[in-house]
Amino acid sequence: MKNKINTHKLKTNFNKLKKYLKDSKGMIIVYIILSLFSICIGIILPILSAKMIVELTSNMLYEVLLMAIVYYFITFLDNLSVLFFRKIALKIENKVNYNLRKDTASAILKFTDSVIDNVGTGKIITRMQSDTGEITSSFNDTVNQAFNLIEAIGTFIGIFIVSKVMFVYIIIKQALYIAVIKNGADKELAEDKKYRKVREEAASISSELVRGQKDIKMLNSEESFKSKFNDILLNFSDEYYKKNYIGVKYDFYYDTLYVIFEFLEKALLVLLISKGRLDIAGALVVYNYSSKTKYIGYIIDYILKQINKFNLSCDRVFELINSKTFEKEKFGNKHLNHINGDFEFKDVYFSYGEKEVLKGMNFKVDANTTVAFAGKSGVGKTTIFSLLCKMYDNYKGLITIDGVDIRALDKDSIRGNITIVSQNPYIFNLSIRDNLKLVKEDVTEDEIVDALKKADLYDFVRNLPKELDTVVGEGGVSLSGGERQRLAIARAFIQKTEIILFDEATSSLDNETQASITNAINNLKKNYTILIIAHRLSTIKNASKIIYIEDGKNIKEGTHEELLKTCKGYKKLYESEVIKN
Numbered sequence: 001m002k003n004k005i006n007t008h009k010l011k012t013n014f015n016k017l018k019k020y021l022k023d024s025k026g027m028i029i030v031y032i033i034l035s036l037f038s039i040c041i042g043i044i045l046p047i048l049s050a051k052m053i054v055e056l057t058s059n060m061l062y063e064v065l066l067m068a069i070v071y072y073f074i075t076f077l078d079n080l081s082v083l084f085f086r087k088i089a090l091k092i093e094n095k096v097n098y099n100l101r102k103d104t105a106s107a108i109l110k111f112t113d114s115v116i117d118n119v120g121t122g123k124i125i126t127r128m129q130s131d132t133g134e135i136t137s138s139f140n141d142t143v144n145q146a147f148n149l150i151e152a153i154g155t156f157i158g159i160f161i162v163s164k165v166m167f168v169y170i171i172i173k174q175a176l177y178i179a180v181i182k183n184g185a186d187k188e189l190a191e192d193k194k195y196r197k198v199r200e201e202a203a204s205i206s207s208e209l210v211r212g213q214k215d216i217k218m219l220n221s222e223e224s225f226k227s228k229f230n231d232i233l234l235n236f237s238d239e240y241y242k243k244n245y246i247g248v249k250y251d252f253y254y255d256t257l258y259v260i261f262e263f264l265e266k267a268l269l270v271l272l273i274s275k276g277r278l279d280i281a282g283a284l285v286v287y288n289y290s291s292k293t294k295y296i297g298y299i300i301d302y303i304l305k306q307i308n309k310f311n312l313s314c315d316r317v318f319e320l321i322n323s324k325t326f327e328k329e330k331f332g333n334k335h336l337n338h339i340n341g342d343f344e345f346k347d348v349y350f351s352y353g354e355k356e357v358l359k360g361m362n363f364k365v366d367a368n369t370t371v372a373f374a375g376k377s378g379v380g381k382t383t384i385f386s387l388l389c390k391m392y393d394n395y396k397g398l399i400t401i402d403g404v405d406i407r408a409l410d411k412d413s414i415r416g417n418i419t420i421v422s423q424n425p426y427i428f429n430l431s432i433r434d435n436l437k438l439v440k441e442d443v444t445e446d447e448i449v450d451a452l453k454k455a456d457l458y459d460f461v462r463n464l465p466k467e468l469d470t471v472v473g474e475g476g477v478s479l480s481g482g483e484r485q486r487l488a489i490a491r492a493f494i495q496k497t498e499i500i501l502f503d504e505a506t507s508s509l510d511n512e513t514q515a516s517i518t519n520a521i522n523n524l525k526k527n528y529t530i531l532i533i534a535h536r537l538s539t540i541k542n543a544s545k546i547i548y549i550e551d552g553k554n555i556k557e558g559t560h561e562e563l564l565k566t567c568k569g570y571k572k573l574y575e576s577e578v579i580k581n
Helices: 002-018 022-057 061-108 113-119 121-162 164-211 213-218 222-274 280-293 296-321 381-388 411-415 432-437 445-454 458-462 481-495 511-524 560-566 568-580
Strands: 343-352 355-365 370-374 396-401 418-421 499-503 529-533 545-550 553-558
Touching: 002 296, 022 061, 061 121, 061 296, 121 164, 121 280, 121 296, 164 222, 164 280, 164 296, 222 280, 222 296, 343 381, 355 381, 355 545, 355 553, 370 381, 381 499, 381 529, 418 481, 432 445, 432 481, 445 458, 445 481, 545 560, 545 568, 553 560, 553 568, 560 568
Parallel strands: 370 529, 370 545, 418 499, 499 529
Antiparallel strands: 343 355, 343 396, 545 553
16 A cells, blocks of 8 residues: 555656656657667667677677677767766756746745744755755656666566576576565665754754844853753754665675575576586577576666655745645735825724734724834834735734725735834845846946935945945844945835834934934835834824724824823823933
């Protein structure tokens, strides 16, 4: 039953892979022709080799020389065909691998934020990089070895013609080899599944080590983190050993059987010759053919391992691309070519796992107004922005843009009309120019300069050695926190969407820079709907409306002056800020 399930899985995974092979049909045909040519040569060469030995023992030296020329010329052609079909195989492998990783990347960009939060980046990266490569390499290796297997099986025909007894003997020998190999392959597959799981955990903790090493050092948590890291690494090492030791152990079983069967084979040849059932020439032909069949066990062993690896890697990669296990973002079909910028939350509830954050949120924002959200940390201000951008879909209630439920809108209607500048914006390991071009490929030099000036970053960039072509490092590591936020703000200015969300976007800026950014935001007020979450309430005093939130609900709405009079919580926050300053 297990074999049938594996065969079914192989067929299913191959069908999934077929679309990645469509562009390589011509190369595949050439590959098959060259492989068949190589198989035919592999069947012919043992006969020529045996004939040379017979003619040499008969002192037919001229014939031996001619036969040697033919033999080595055919061998050269075989080597040449192998060169070309391996080259073609490598091209096919690279093309399929490229398209697989491209589709995997596209799928990852469709994941909901909750998937990334729950699974972790290290595990996803492992599947994207390691498993996609293993699909193509294991598939290519399986095909290559399958042709070698066909070539080796072809030699059985020659053995059958020469000696029926030797044919039966070699069949029995190979059947026992295959039984041992199959048993080992099944056990190795079971261990491989465990190994890949702990490999994901090791990749995840390694990713956290590299990305969070500054925080680990600042928290003086090196020993604590190393202890956790070492535990996972030890588990990974143990599983790696167990998986590979199975192969080592079964190689010993196979090699032991090989020695026994080689002795029995030679004894049987001697017996057949002594009984007159086989002449010397026939014995040499059988021996040459048999030397090729001795690799059948290794070939089958390798094929079984590669098929198991192929199936396992396919399961893991196509789970990313197609499976419901990794939830993808869902958008509607309704498209809005242009939005005004009105939106509304009606009785919205939302939870992160078991933690309820929004508890019946209700408010309305009119187009081309500036609305700010105030409240203590953790009351749901940033969550409102995430839901408006449809980063999470598991909320209750209704969220609308221009009166349309965002669940009915397509992606471009939402993301193409909303820009968010977060508290910790991600800056890519690209040049400053390329970071800005991500949001608008055809952005002009004048637009870049204008955006940098509005974000108060122009003078800083102009003084860099390579100016706009300066690469900022992973996560913008070469920039300060304030410089990263100003670059993200410049990116928002270039995008020029109808709705702009500022989530603590000035929190890392000094007072002077914050004042210039606030002024830039004020310049946008007439033409854009602007939402602001600000740590410093002084930066939102001029907002059209301020919504004060407590315990996941909007408690009061009004201007700064109105809230100071009517909302105790807002007044307390503002007064505590004044005292600090």
